[in-house]
Ligand SMILES: Cc1cc2nc3c(=O)[nH]c(=O)nc-3n(C[C@H](O)[C@H](O)[C@H](O)COP(=O)(O)OP(=O)(O)OC[C@H]3O[C@@H](n4cnc5c(N)ncnc54)[C@H](O)[C@@H]3O)c2cc1C
């Protein structure tokens with residue numbers, strides 16, 4: 001019988017949410033011992049954090065050995081151990097190394113795994129962590145054509161970054177990058193996507209730094225391989241600009257070739273044998289050469305088109321890692337996205353258990369200008385806020401804690417097609433009735449500016465390019481000024497909008 005170790009605070013997950021939660025708990029509770037349990041030996045650390053505006057933040061993400069966190073926060077003990085079972089009635093965690101840990105307060109930050117079409121198929125892969133990127137790179141280095149499924153962040157980045165390999169990009173929508181931008185913005189990007197990339201990429205927003213020496217890398221690779229069952233993901237999600245500095249080359253000379261199939265889903269994944277025995281005819285985009293080629297795998301789309309390729313990347317979103325926790329415990333889980341529901345204090349429906357990051361579903365009455373997206377900034381914010389709530393909870397004044405300002409307004413800065421992209425508030429008029437109004441300003445190849453107005457007040461904005469409008473628009477969303485008298489001038493390029501509202 002293994003003895004049980006008790007901790008005031010236990011955090012599960014070495015991703016951005018878990019590490020931020022453990023670090024903040026450490027600062028708030030210097031005299032308490034905090035345990036961080038992580039299935040991967042590498043953890044994610046946020047560095048160079050800075051606020052760009054009140055709600056927009058930028059930071060670097062470093063992948064570090066788990067020993068670094070203990071060195072930096074001596075009251076945090078980091079254990080490379082996978083939680084196999086949660087007994088919430090007894091407040092005990094059982095791990096893969098047969099250990100048992102009891103807790104006063106627990107925060108689940110177990111992240112998510114890629115939602116993969118045809119899961120388990122040898123020619124269909126997903127991308128989540130360093131290891132899955134390695135698999136992708138290796139496969140790509142021998143590939144001349146891939147099918148890319150999905151229309152969100154990962155697919156958009158891959159469609160732009162992959163060189164030396166033909167890409168058939170299959171999307172459910174009628175425009176690219178639907179998760180982040182509207183149809184007008186995707187038309188703005190269309191000519192840029194098909195162009196070859198020239199010169200150095202700017203890397204303006206983020207960098208992921210790999211500070212590992214070779215020994216740690218080797219050890220990590222071995223452990224990670226052993227730890228996986230059926231290709232399941234154990235590492236933390238990659239962070240901003242993960243694609244930068246990672247070679248993404250196939251075997252053909254043509255540097256950049258993308259064919260977009262719109263309004264489709266994948267109907268079937270087929271083998272060459274199935275194609276031949278059923279005499280199915282395959283297709284090829286105009287001017288692409290498909291003569292006499294047999295492919296390892298074929299994809300049939302719902303529009304009837306069948307494409308052969310070397311392998312398929314399923315970039316179709318994330319499933320929160322909840323199964324281990326929901327088994328035998330009464331967690332409320334969101335029916336649509338599968339996340340553990342948390343309230344405005346990041347508490348789950350199970351006593352003494354909190355959750356943060358990709359694993360959770362924001363179940364509180366959100367501000368009209370905020371929405372949940374599974375992003376690093378929200379993982380950091382939720383992890384930090386959960387630690388404040390857990391600390392207040394053990395001291396009996398949780399009810400005095402009001403929600404952090406970061407949940408007032410959605411704000412995200414990223415890069416797509418080498419352009420800075422800023423998303424503010426309800427940037428795509430999400431959940432708004434038809435009575436909203438859109439104002440748009442486009443300068444081809446330079447900038448795309450869209451604001452969402454309702455009753456003359458700004459509810460959201462999408463800014464592509466170096467617009468310098470984020471701070472002013474953030475203020476206009478937060479202060480809800482009636483813009484009816486200024487509407488005609490709001491996007492006038494000859495007016496300095498910052499001075500206007502000063
Ligand atoms: C390819 C890619 C690119 C991305 N690019 C961006 C971007 O540009 N901008 C952006 O904002 N976001 C981006 N994201 C999303 C962002 O990385 C995630 O939203 C964020 O990192 C989630 O953090 P997390 O801590 O909640 O989860 P994760 O990073 O998934 O961490 C979960 C942790 O829990 C551990 N764990 C899981 N189960 C157990 C268990 N049973 N026991 C112990 N430990 C366990 C895992 O080992 C891991 O350490 C990207 C994601 C991917 C996959």
Ligand SMILES: NC(=O)C1=CN([C@@H]2O[C@H](COP(=O)(O)OP(=O)(O)OC[C@H]3O[C@@H](n4cnc5c(N)ncnc54)[C@H](O)[C@@H]3O)[C@@H](O)[C@H]2O)C=CC1
Nearest residue numbers: 150151152153154155172179265266315316317374375414
């Ligand atoms: N720059 C950024 O901010 C980036 C953020 N991310 C984040 O990382 C996470 C994972 O990225 P993605 O996998 O791209 O998820 P995503 O949530 O961004 O996009 C998923 C896409 O897959 C589509 N889809 C879902 N099921 C499908 C199916 N069966 N067939 C076809 N299409 C289907 C959806 O319509 C959606 O377009 C997300 O949380 C995303 O926000 C990822 C890369 C870059």
